[in-house]
Amino acid sequence: MKDLEITIIRKPIKNMYLRVRRSGDIEISASPHITQEMIESFVLAKWSWIMAKRQAVLSAPSQTLETDEILYFGSPLKVKRLSHSRVAIKVEEDQLLLSVPRAYSDEKAIVAAKNWMFKQLQQKITDYITYYWPYFEKQGILPVEIKYRQMTSTWGVCRPTRGTITFNKNLIHQPDAFIEYVVVHELSHLLQPNHSHRFYELVEFLLPQWKEFESKKV
Numbered sequence: 001m002k003d004l005e006i007t008i009i010r011k012p013i014k015n016m017y018l019r020v021r022r023s024g025d026i027e028i029s030a031s032p033h034i035t036q037e038m039i040e041s042f043v044l045a046k047w048s049w050i051m052a053k054r055q056a057v058l059s060a061p062s063q064t065l066e067t068d069e070i071l072y073f074g075s076p077l078k079v080k081r082l083s084h085s086r087v088a089i090k091v092e093e094d095q096l097l098l099s100v101p102r103a104y105s106d107e108k109a110i111v112a113a114k115n116w117m118f119k120q121l122q123q124k125i126t127d128y129i130t131y132y133w134p135y136f137e138k139q140g141i142l143p144v145e146i147k148y149r150q151m152t153s154t155w156g157v158c159r160p161t162r163g164t165i166t167f168n169k170n171l172i173h174q175p176d177a178f179i180e181y182v183v184v185h186e187l188s189h190l191l192q193p194n195h196s197h198r199f200y201e202l203v204e205f206l207l208p209q210w211k212e213f214e215s216k217k218v
Helices: 036-045 047-059 106-138 169-173 176-188 197-206 210-214
Strands: 006-010 017-020 026-030 070-072 075-083 088-092 095-100 145-149 156-159 164-168
Touching (some): 017 047, 026 036, 036 047, 075 106, 088 106, 095 106, 106 145, 176 197, 197 210
Parallel strands (some): 075 095
Antiparallel strands (some): 017 026, 088 095
16 A cells, blocks of 8 residues: 555545546545545455556556546546547446547546536426426516526525526536525525525425425535
């Protein structure tokens, strides 16, 4: 172990994940609550596998991109690059299979993956809005413009007077339940612009399990 570079990355995840990079270095993803001793025991238990995997990685071109796991709707996915004449992306078990032309750089391939993920987020949010919208339509609320942008301090912003709702692009990393809660939360602001008692009554009416869903945030 002394001759290997082992990088420990702390993430809010339940399990530990081990990865052998193209350089042969080892990367461990673990919760902040996991102790150094637990990580060392984990590595020792996997030592034979690590050595075999490292040898394979160093002796052959790797299909795994030089990137951390992507957190996709709350689940960590390993990105596996495959060569294909056109871009095709899908999720299979714990992997995001990224088929791109061989000429694509890793950076361009990751951009393609992120664009695909963003489209999945847009579709999911559209589906939730479509499900809840009949209630707001009955209240006389006119259709609103849905926007997306990268935000650091909030998951969504509703501006009833402007007729817009803006969602944080980082929701792509959150579980479905939390995304649904955020959608209901922002839609409710169309009728109750502040966080009053009546606002939370409306949220609970639309989504009785909202507290449970809110707690799913990772």
